[in-house]
Amino acid sequence: MQILIIGGGNMGKTYAKSFLNAHIVTSDQLSILEKSEEKAKELNKLNLGQVFGTPGHYVKEADLIVLAVKPQDVALLFKSIKPYIDNQQVFLSIMAGVDISTISAHLGAVKVIRAMPNLPAQIGKGMTVFTSSADVTRIELVTVQNLLNATGKTLYVEKEKSIDAATAVSGSGPAYVFYFMKVMIDTAIEMGFSRSEAELLSIQTFAGAVDLYNKFNFSCEEWIGKVASRGGTTEAALSTFDKTLVSSDINEGMYAAFHRAIELSKLN
Numbered sequence: 359m360q361i362l363i364i365g366g367g368n369m370g371k372t373y374a375k376s377f378l379n380a381h382i383v384t385s386d387q388l389s390i391l392e393k394s395e396e397k398a399k400e401l402n403k404l405n406l407g408q409v410f411g412t413p414g415h416y417v418k419e420a421d422l423i424v425l426a427v428k429p430q431d432v433a434l435l436f437k438s439i440k441p442y443i444d445n446q447q448v449f450l451s452i453m454a455g456v457d458i459s460t461i462s463a464h465l466g467a468v469k470v471i472r473a474m475p476n477l478p479a480q481i482g483k484g485m486t487v488f489t490s491s492a493d494v495t496r497i498e499l500v501t502v503q504n505l506l507n508a509t510g511k512t513l514y515v516e517k518e519k520s521i522d523a524a525t526a527v528s529g530s531g532p533a534y535v536f537y538f539m540k541v542m543i544d545t546a547i548e549m550g551f552s553r554s555e556a557e558l559l560s561i562q563t564f565a566g567a568v569d570l571y572n573k574f575n576f577s578c579e580e581w582i583g584k585v586a587s588r589g590g591t592t593e594a595a596l597s598t599f600d601k602t603l604v605s606s607d608i609n610e611g612m613y614a615a616f617h618r619a620i621e622l623s624k625l626n
């Protein structure tokens with residue numbers, strides 16, 4: 359299998375490294391098309407396969423083409439690669455807000471997989487939600503899922519609308535976690551800890567809570583019940599969160615992300 363990654367930025371590089379580290383492909387089977395000369399030079403040093411600066415006949419030889427450019431660059435990209443596309447190639451797009459019908463309409467591609475990864479993919483702890491057009495075969499889908507698994511966990515969804523929802527949950531989600539972490543760190547500093555102490559307390563608390571959740575079969579509510587005793591400190595914090603509507607704010611924020619994802623799909 360020959361894989362071509364288009365866009366050698368954060369995500370393109372992550373995929374190239376993950377595919378190679380997982381020994382799914384060798385560097386002979388991998389190439390990257392990256393328009394920035396500076397980034398192309400950097401990619402060459404990393405030995406991630408052959409690096410190209412402009413499209414050419416090699417695009418035709420790829421069995422799988424990963425589309426990893428920013429959505430605002432996609433119109434130019436479609437135009438530049440269209441002469442080299444045949445409809446038996448499989449496309450894996452990770453571009454936010456670019457839907458399958460847009461990719462099919464511009465490239466004449468029928469085998470399109472659309473995925474929404476997130477930032478922890480960079481360290482193999484990503485969450486990727488993906489879906490596909492009807493022409494992608496079962497074998498092609500399993501092959502792509504194996505590739506995506508090299509960056510963390512994956513979930514297949516039937517409906518493309520779920521990709522917009524996933525954008526609002528796991529796609530943007532790491533930023534929500536960092537937001538909460540930042541408030542905890544800033545407040546710990548206000549309470550007298552140094553920055554490094556505040557970071558240690560907050561980050562270890564997040565990591566420990568997530569590990570506990572993964573290790574035992576309790577819901578978030580049950581875990582909250584285990585920490586919060588009646589009339590205690592945790593209950594004081596949680597009832598303030600309730601009064602200040604923290605949970606409905608988070609819910610509203612996530613819906614804002616969801617609606618923005620739908621809006622972006624219509625723009626592209």
Ligand SMILES: NC(=O)c1ccc[n+]([C@@H]2O[C@H](COP(=O)([O-])OP(=O)(O)OC[C@H]3O[C@@H](n4cnc5c(N)ncnc54)[C@H](OP(=O)(O)O)[C@@H]3O)[C@@H](O)[C@H]2O)c1
Nearest residue numbers: 365367368369392393394426427428429431435453454477
């Ligand atoms: N980062 C994330 O956590 C994340 C999560 C989910 C989805 N995504 C999606 O992943 C995609 C890539 O994001 P990223 O963060 O990796 O972006 P990035 O770092 O900007 O990488 C994109 C790269 O593509 C290059 N490029 C643009 N047009 C090109 C063309 N026509 N041919 C070849 N290369 C081209 C850009 O070059 P220039 O720098 O010269 O423009 C840039 O190096 C986006 O669509 C984003 O929505 C990202």
